[in-house]
Amino acid sequence: MKQLTELTTSxxxxxxxxxxxxxxxxxxxxxxxxxxxxxxxxxxxxKKVEDWKYTSLWELTQLQFSHxxxxxxxxxxxxxxxxxxxxxxxxxxxDGVFSADxxxxxxxxxxxxVGPFSQSLERIQQQLxxxxxxxxxxxTALNTLLMKEGVMVHIAExxxxxxxxxxxxxxxxxxxxxxxxxxxxxxxxxxxxxxxxEHYVGLTDTSCLTNVVSEVILAEKAELFHYKLQQESDxxxxxxxxxxxxxxxxQWHTNNINLGAKLARNDIHSQLFxxxxxxxxxxxxILDNEQHIDNHTRIDHFVPNTTSNELYKGVLNGSSHAVFNxxxxxxxxxxxxxxxxxNHNLLLSRNCEIDTKPxxxxxxxxxxxGHGSTVGxxxxxxxxxxxxRGLDEVTARSLLTHAFAVEVLERIxxxxxxxxxxxxxxxxxxxxxx
Amino acid sequence: MLEIxxxxxxxxxxxxxxxxxxxxxxxxxxxxxxxNGAGKSTLSNVLAGRDGYEITQGEVIFKDExxxxxxxxxxxxxxxxxxxxxxxxxxxxxxxxxxxxxxNAVREHxxxxxxxxxxxxxxxxxxxxxxxxxxxxxxxxxxxxxxxGEKKRNEILQMALLEPALAILDETxxxxxxxxxxxxxxxxxxxxxQERSIVMITHYQRLLDYIQPDFxxxxxxxxxxxxxxxxxxxxxxxxxYSWVKEHVEGSAA
Numbered sequence: 001m002k003q004l005t006e007l008t009t010s011x012x013x014x015x016x017x018x019x020x021x022x023x024x025x026x027x028x029x030x031x032x033x034x035x036x037x038x039x040x041x042x043x044x045x046x047k048k049v050e051d052w053k054y055t056s057l058w059e060l061t062q063l064q065f066s067h068x069x070x071x072x073x074x075x076x077x078x079x080x081x082x083x084x085x086x087x088x089x090x091x092x093x094x095d096g097v098f099s100a101d102x103x104x105x106x107x108x109x110x111x112x113x114v115g116p117f118s119q120s121l122e123r124i125q126q127q128l129x130x131x132x133x134x135x136x137x138x139x140t141a142l143n144t145l146l147m148k149e150g151v152m153v154h155i156a157e158x159x160x161x162x163x164x165x166x167x168x169x170x171x172x173x174x175x176x177x178x179x180x181x182x183x184x185x186x187x188x189x190x191x192x193x194x195x196x197x198e199h200y201v202g203l204t205d206t207s208c209l210t211n212v213v214s215e216v217i218l219a220e221k222a223e224l225f226h227y228k229l230q231q232e233s234d235x236x237x238x239x240x241x242x243x244x245x246x247x248x249x250x251q252w253h254t255n256n257i258n259l260g261a262k263l264a265r266n267d268i269h270s271q272l273f274x275x276x277x278x279x280x281x282x283x284x285x286i287l288d289n290e291q292h293i294d295n296h297t298r299i300d301h302f303v304p305n306t307t308s309n310e311l312y313k314g315v316l317n318g319s320s321h322a323v324f325n326x327x328x329x330x331x332x333x334x335x336x337x338x339x340x341x342x343n344h345n346l347l348l349s350r351n352c353e354i355d356t357k358p359x360x361x362x363x364x365x366x367x368x369x370g371h372g373s374t375v376g377x378x379x380x381x382x383x384x385x386x387x388x389r390g391l392d393e394v395t396a397r398s399l400l401t402h403a404f405a406v407e408v409l410e411r412i413x414x415x416x417x418x419x420x421x422x423x424x425x426x427x428x429x430x431x432x433x434x
Numbered sequence: 435m436l437e438i439x440x441x442x443x444x445x446x447x448x449x450x451x452x453x454x455x456x457x458x459x460x461x462x463x464x465x466x467x468x469x470n471g472a473g474k475s476t477l478s479n480v481l482a483g484r485d486g487y488e489i490t491q492g493e494v495i496f497k498d499e500x501x502x503x504x505x506x507x508x509x510x511x512x513x514x515x516x517x518x519x520x521x522x523x524x525x526x527x528x529x530x531x532x533x534x535x536x537x538n539a540v541r542e543h544x545x546x547x548x549x550x551x552x553x554x555x556x557x558x559x560x561x562x563x564x565x566x567x568x569x570x571x572x573x574x575x576x577x578x579x580x581x582x583g584e585k586k587r588n589e590i591l592q593m594a595l596l597e598p599a600l601a602i603l604d605e606t607x608x609x610x611x612x613x614x615x616x617x618x619x620x621x622x623x624x625x626x627x628q629e630r631s632i633v634m635i636t637h638y639q640r641l642l643d644y645i646q647p648d649f650x651x652x653x654x655x656x657x658x659x660x661x662x663x664x665x666x667x668x669x670x671x672x673x674x675y676s677w678v679k680e681h682v683e684g685s686a687a
Contacts, residue, residue, distance in 0.1 A: 390539030403526025
């Protein structure tokens, strides 16, 4: 059995041997040094930690990950097929490396700045790392130590960006056990509005690790529609942290759709610092076989008059395992908070498992909060109704499964994106078994 | 059309149907009445093919086929339609999707092509007039948030579209006010034809004022204990089901 120190060394030693951006910038070197010290101290989280009770990284830590990429060509045509949206600005990262050829960053609308992380460091100096905590999360420390690529999006004051921006991260599987550490920064100034999609795709079933941290900063009355679509390969480890800070009147709508990966972990954190700010935090996971997902979400209501809605739904088949842990914190001063949080699960087989824990901690006395979770199976009355109308059992079951999942998509305001996601999900839904 | 011979059925080992005999010819409307617990809903569920019922004896022949050998969806495609007592809500499946899938399942069985979108919509609109339904109902989830009356009208809409050979109306009048009852009944009456048989299952006589049956049967304790014409229903209404029970016990003794 390998010791914790050995495991961290396999990652920390690469920091010196690979070419990380910002080596000439002392401030970023300093951030990486802090992260190194922190990761050496905390290492990977173990199951003894409450937040990791149901998710073991043991298997991940037993693999020897590579940080040197053997380049694999992805054709323009293939890239078009992989992308969620045809008509969008696009930043494409292949095996952790930005591809200028595959990206679509021409004729940018005025007020929009978008580019690869590695070329944007000076722009984000003031904000980088401020939304997340390397002290609390070993994996965020690891990401900070090794962050190499990602996307930087900035929207200037009062600008409404019409076209969505899709970050397309492709893991080709050309390098065994490739580890990529991505950092995304999405910054909207006052009254700005944009749509950003984080899209992760795996092409083969080679084992890999994607460790991504996304930071979101919403200034006053800014509005961000944010989608994540995770379609990593069957042997991928996908670890993601997503954190936003919201100012007065800002709105963040985030939708976290996970279909792939052997093991996926999402830590999503909304921090409502300004009055009249709002977060919609939705998610959908569709699992089969041995897949494992753990969604940990947290919404902090720090000030009065803020609102949040959260709906997570899961469809589990095979012997998959899902964990949902949602925490809503209503702090002492956050009077008139209006918050609700729900997690609903549909189990299609006898061998799958869900551990769900919706939590609310409320320290204010004048609030409106509701939460709950359900775990169920296909409704026999609905199934019989459809069969009595001539639909065969398999069709009826998959129709009901789709109907269950689609509620999450119905909350997406853009019809265009809703349809694109709906098409992806339809292909992924398990056909009901008798 | 339909021939039920000495049918016995049980649920969880408890015998509910105890030897039903009934013949329904094409074009006939039969009413099956009976007190609570007589086995009315069991009979309709067994005919429609719901799981959970064990047939211990007897047979059911529908258009020269052994009905009990068929799955629920196979029965539906051959022209059996059950109008549910409590139509279930299915959020996330739109009404129009259901109508289209149901119609195409029947058409496929009949060897017909799917209707194209235009023809289908025209057909649905025509049928909706029959039950005075507004088009917005097409785009809502199946029965989602519908009132009791709207759910029953939706059932009759499905029936009108699918044009079944045999319609089984399970307590179609339950939960309806007079206006809704009239609308639903008009819809059913419009669907009466020489080719179509209807079996109405009801607790109350009032439905029969609107949809006049050719035959009335009284179901009690799992058997048809009395059959007659629509005058029998009136007699029942006057004297109550206790009269039937006494009558049956009397004749048995």
